[in-house]
Amino acid sequence: MAALGAPVRTLRALLRELRNAAGRSYRDSPAYRHVLTVFRAHRVTSEKLCRAQQELHFQAATYLCLLRSVREHEALHREYHGRGERSPQEVAGLVGFRLPQQPGGKG
Amino acid sequence: LWWAHSLPAGLPRPPPAAAGSCPVGPCGRRAYAPPAERKRFYQNVSISQGEGGFEINLDHRKLKTPQAKLFTVPSEALAIAVATEWDSQKDTIKFYTMHLTTLCNTALDNPTQRSKTQLIRAAVKFLETDTVCYRVEEPPALAELQKNEWDPVVAWAEKRYNVTIGSSTSILGPNIPASTKETFISHLASYNMWALQGIEFVITQLKSLILSMSLIDRHITVEKAVLLSRLEEEYQIRRWGNVEWAHDYDLCELRARTAAGTLFVHLCSESSTVKHKLLQD
Numbered sequence: 001m002a003a004l005g006a007p008v009r010t011l012r013a014l015l016r017e018l019r020n021a022a023g024r025s026y027r028d029s030p031a032y033r034h035v036l037t038v039f040r041a042h043r044v045t046s047e048k049l050c051r052a053q054q055e056l057h058f059q060a061a062t063y064l065c066l067l068r069s070v071r072e073h074e075a076l077h078r079e080y081h082g083r084g085e086r087s088p089q090e091v092a093g094l095v096g097f098r099l100p101q102q103p104g105g106k107g
Numbered sequence: 108l109w110w111a112h113s114l115p116a117g118l119p120r121p122p123p124a125a126a127g128s129c130p131v132g133p134c135g136r137r138a139y140a141p142p143a144e145r146k147r148f149y150q151n152v153s154i155s156q157g158e159g160g161f162e163i164n165l166d167h168r169k170l171k172t173p174q175a176k177l178f179t180v181p182s183e184a185l186a187i188a189v190a191t192e193w194d195s196q197k198d199t200i201k202f203y204t205m206h207l208t209t210l211c212n213t214a215l216d217n218p219t220q221r222s223k224t225q226l227i228r229a230a231v232k233f234l235e236t237d238t239v240c241y242r243v244e245e246p247p248a249l250a251e252l253q254k255n256e257w258d259p260v261v262a263w264a265e266k267r268y269n270v271t272i273g274s275s276t277s278i279l280g281p282n283i284p285a286s287t288k289e290t291f292i293s294h295l296a297s298y299n300m301w302a303l304q305g306i307e308f309v310i311t312q313l314k315s316l317i318l319s320m321s322l323i324d325r326h327i328t329v330e331k332a333v334l335l336s337r338l339e340e341e342y343q344i345r346r347w348g349n350v351e352w353a354h355d356y357d358l359c360e361l362r363a364r365t366a367a368g369t370l371f372v373h374l375c376s377e378s379s380t381v382k383h384k385l386l387q388d
Contacts, residue, residue, distance in 0.1 A: 002325055002326060002327050002328045002331070003328070021191065021194070021195035022191075022194065029191065029194065030153075030154060030187045030190055030191070031188065031190070031191040038184075054325070055325070055373075058325045058328075059370065059373055059374075061328060061329075062328075062329055062366050062369050062370045062373070063188065063370055065328070065330060065362055065366040066207075066329075066362075066363055066366035066367050066370060068362075069359045069362035069366060070204050070206070070359075072355075072359045073204070073359035073360050073363055074201065076351070076355055076359060077356070079352075080351075080352035080356065081352070081356070
């Protein structure tokens with residue numbers, strides 16, 4: 001069985017990620033309610049014996065990894081890859097040129 | 108003007124650039140503008156239960172697959188997770204972040220039109236070029252790292268499935284006995300078609316059948332599986348430094364896809380007794 005740590009930590013982190021993703025009405029979102037329902041129903045504790053609990057904890061940890069990685073990936077994308085091409089003026093400006101003005105438009 | 112000549116003559120007119128992504132210069136259109144992004148066109152996302160399973164509603168519209176089939180999933184938890192993906196989109200819909208939706212679409216449409224047998228064969232074929240079986244001889248530090256990190260996983264797989272796998276430093280890779288392949292083929296046959304799409308996806312992402320099975324059998328976490336898959340990269344990063352916009356970017360993307368694939372497999376192979384218990388609560 002994978003080394004997962006305490007279930008309550010996973011639960012708290014998962015709820016935090018869901019809150020992040022949802023915005024204002026996070027408490028009503030189906031995911032938030034579902035996670036809480038399922039955790040309460042299985043009453044996830046530190047017991048190492050119940051197999052269903054372990055499966056559930058693994059699922060929760062996997063979903064947490066998914067939400068976290070998607071958020072971090074999007075942040076990195078916005079930071080480094082989301083800016084698109086430079087315009088011709090900007091490119092010319094990089095080397096200190098300016099684009100020539102043609103009063104009649106292109107020939 | 109230099110930029111007028113740089114545009115090839117017969118290029119078709121590209122679609123207008125996405126708003127705000129780049130100012131348009133006096134030349135008018137850019138040659139290689141990315142397609143305009145789809146704006147979020149719905150307020151509420153909800154789930155409903157139909158005949159074929161659970162459906163996703165965007166406002167009053169039912170979600171459809173790219174091939175226009177009705178989007179239905181067998182598991183309520185999966186439907187909730189897909190709905191969450193749609194609900195977390197802010198101004199524009201970023202399909203590249205919606206991994207579970209993509210997996211469901213693939214399972215519903217089966218665009219590559221592969222049968223269960225073909226999927227299983229593709230999955231098991233990966234064993235011949237499995238990452239954890241391919242070892243280097245130098246640098247010795249990397250060879251040592253591979254031995255320490257990968258040997259336990261291979262040993263686990265050999266014990267769990269009662270097979271011989273081994274590892275190899277030759278360019279031809281390990282020699283996998285036919286009995287080993289047969290064992291994996293019959294094991295994978297016990298999964299349904301949806302779960303198999305997920306399994307094949309995870310194998311393609313991690314480039315390893317052994318790591319994927321280890322993950323699906325809950326022997327290791329997603330983070331650990333991704334680390335083991337990228338072992339050489341991690342070694343080089345530790346040696347030469349990390350480049351955030353490339354290394355971390357790839358790491359997050361791989362983690363997201365692997366996590367989505369694993370969750371998809373587990374949610375699609377849930378036993379009905381567990382589901383009944385949840386629905387009764």
